[in-house]
Amino acid sequence: MTQRISLTRYLVEQQRIRHHLLAELRLLIEVVARACKGISHAVTQGALGGVLGSAGSENVQGEVQKKLDIIANEVLIEANEWGGHLAAMASEEMDGIYAVPNRFPQGEYLLLFDPLDGSSNIDVNVSIGTIFSVLQKPEGSTGVTEQDFLQPGSRQVAAGYCIYGPQTTLVLTLGHGVVMFTLDREQGSFVLTGEDLRVPEDTREFAINMSNMRHWDAPVKRYVDECLAGKEGPRGKDFNMRWIASMVADVHRILTRGGIFMYPWDKREPDKPGKLRLMYEANPMSWIIEQAGGAATNGRQRILDIQPNGLHERVSVILGSRNEVERVTQYHLN
Ligand SMILES: O=P(O)(O)OC[C@H]1O[C@](O)(COP(=O)(O)O)[C@@H](O)[C@@H]1O
Numbered sequence: 582m583t584q585r586i587s588l589t590r591y592l593v594e595q596q597r598i599r600h601h602l603l604a605e606l607r608l609l610i611e612v613v614a615r616a617c618k619g620i621s622h623a624v625t626q627g628a629l630g631g632v633l634g635s636a637g638s639e640n641v642q643g644e645v646q647k648k649l650d651i652i653a654n655e656v657l658i659e660a661n662e663w664g665g666h667l668a669a670m671a672s673e674e675m676d677g678i679y680a681v682p683n684r685f686p687q688g689e690y691l692l693l694f695d696p697l698d699g700s701s702n703i704d705v706n707v708s709i710g711t712i713f714s715v716l717q718k719p720e721g722s723t724g725v726t727e728q729d730f731l732q733p734g735s736r737q738v739a740a741g742y743c744i745y746g747p748q749t750t751l752v753l754t755l756g757h758g759v760v761m762f763t764l765d766r767e768q769g770s771f772v773l774t775g776e777d778l779r780v781p782e783d784t785r786e787f788a789i790n791m792s793n794m795r796h797w798d799a800p801v802k803r804y805v806d807e808c809l810a811g812k813e814g815p816r817g818k819d820f821n822m823r824w825i826a827s828m829v830a831d832v833h834r835i836l837t838r839g840g841i842f843m844y845p846w847d848k849r850e851p852d853k854p855g856k857l858r859l860m861y862e863a864n865p866m867s868w869i870i871e872q873a874g875g876a877a878t879n880g881r882q883r884i885l886d887i888q889p890n891g892l893h894e895r896v897s898v899i900l901g902s903r904n905e906v907e908r909v910t911q912y913h914l915n
C-alpha cells in the first residue's frame with residue numbers, strides 16, 4: 582500500500598528536513614486547515630445546518646452578507662486567536678484589522694482571508710472556498726496597525742485556498758511550488774494528493790463573466806473577440822469558455838488543466854480598479870499561480886508587485902496560463 586502523507590507530516594518535513602518554514606508558521610497553517618475542516622462541515626450540512634441564505638447585513642464593501650460568510654469568518658477568527666502565532670487578522674468581511682487580544686498568546690504573523698469565496702454559489706450548491714494569505718509583521722513595529730498589512734504580495738510567506746466542492750481540497754504554497762491535499766472525511770485529515778502542480782503555458786479555455794462584455798476596456802474585448810473567432814480568427818484555434826463565479830473554483834480548474842481567468846476593470850464602476858480584492862483574493866491566488874509556472878497581472882503590472890494602499894483595495898485580475906496572460910497584458914501595453 583502506498584503511504585499516505587498527511588498535511589501535518591508534510592509540514593513537519595518542510596520544517597525539519599527542507600527548512601522551508603519555521604515551527605510557528607507550520608502550526609499557523611495547521612490551525613487554518615483545521616478551521617477549513619470546520620467550514621467544510623458547515624457547507625456540507627447546507628439547509629440541514631441552517632447555514633444557507635442571507636444574514637441580512639452588509640460588509641464594508643456594501644455587499645450583502647450570507648450566513649456562511651459570517652460563520653466562516655467566525656470559525657477562522659476563533660481558531661486562530663487561540664493559535665498563538667498571530668499578531669492580527671484581516672478579512673474581507675471585517676471593516677478593520679482584528680488584533681489578537683492580549684489574553685491570548687501573541688505571535689509575529691499577520692493572517693488575511695476571504696472566509697467564503699463565491700458567495701453567490703452558496704445557496705445553489707456549487708463549489709465555494711476559503712482563500713488565505715500570511716505575511717510577517719514588519720520588523721521593529723510595536724503593536725499592530727493596518728499599515729503593517731500593506732505589503733506587496735511578493736512578501737507573502739504562505740498562501741492557499743480550500744475548495745468545498747465534490748471533494749474538499751486544500752492547495753498551499755510556501756514559495757517552493759504548489760501542493761494539494763484532499764480531505765479524508767473519515768480520518769478527519771488532509772492527505773497529500775498532488776505535488777509540484779503546474780499550469781500549462783498554453784490553453785484553449787478562458788474564464789470571464791461575458792455579461793459584462795459591453796463594459797470592458799478595448800484590450801480585454803480584443804482578446805475575447807479573438808478567442809471567440811476560433812479557427813477562422815487570428816488565433817487559428819477554437820476556445821472553450823467556463824465561468825463558475827467562484828474564484829477558487831475557476832482558479833482550481835486552471836491549476837488542474839490550464840486556462841486564463843479574467844476579472845478586469847470595467848466601466849460599471851470606473852473609479853474602482855476592479856471587483857476582486859487585492860489582499861484577500863488576488864495576492865494569494867497570483868502567488869499560487871506563479872508558483873505553478875503561470876502568470877498574474879492587472880493588465881499592466883505583475884499583481885505581486887503592487888504596493889497596497891488600503892486593506893480592502895480592489896484590483897483588475899488576469900491570471901493563469903503564462904502565454905495567454907502575457908498576450909492580454911501586451912494588448913494593454915500596446
Ligand atoms: O458574480 P460575478 O460578477 O461574475 O463575480 C464572480 C466573482 O465574485 C466573487 O464571488 C467574489 O468573491 P466573494 O464571494 O468572496 O465576494 C469571485 O469569487 C468570483 O470570481
Ligand SMILES: [Mg+2]
Nearest residue numbers: 695698699862
Ligand atoms: Mg471572494
Ligand SMILES: [Mg+2]
Nearest residue numbers: 673695697698
Ligand atoms: Mg468572500
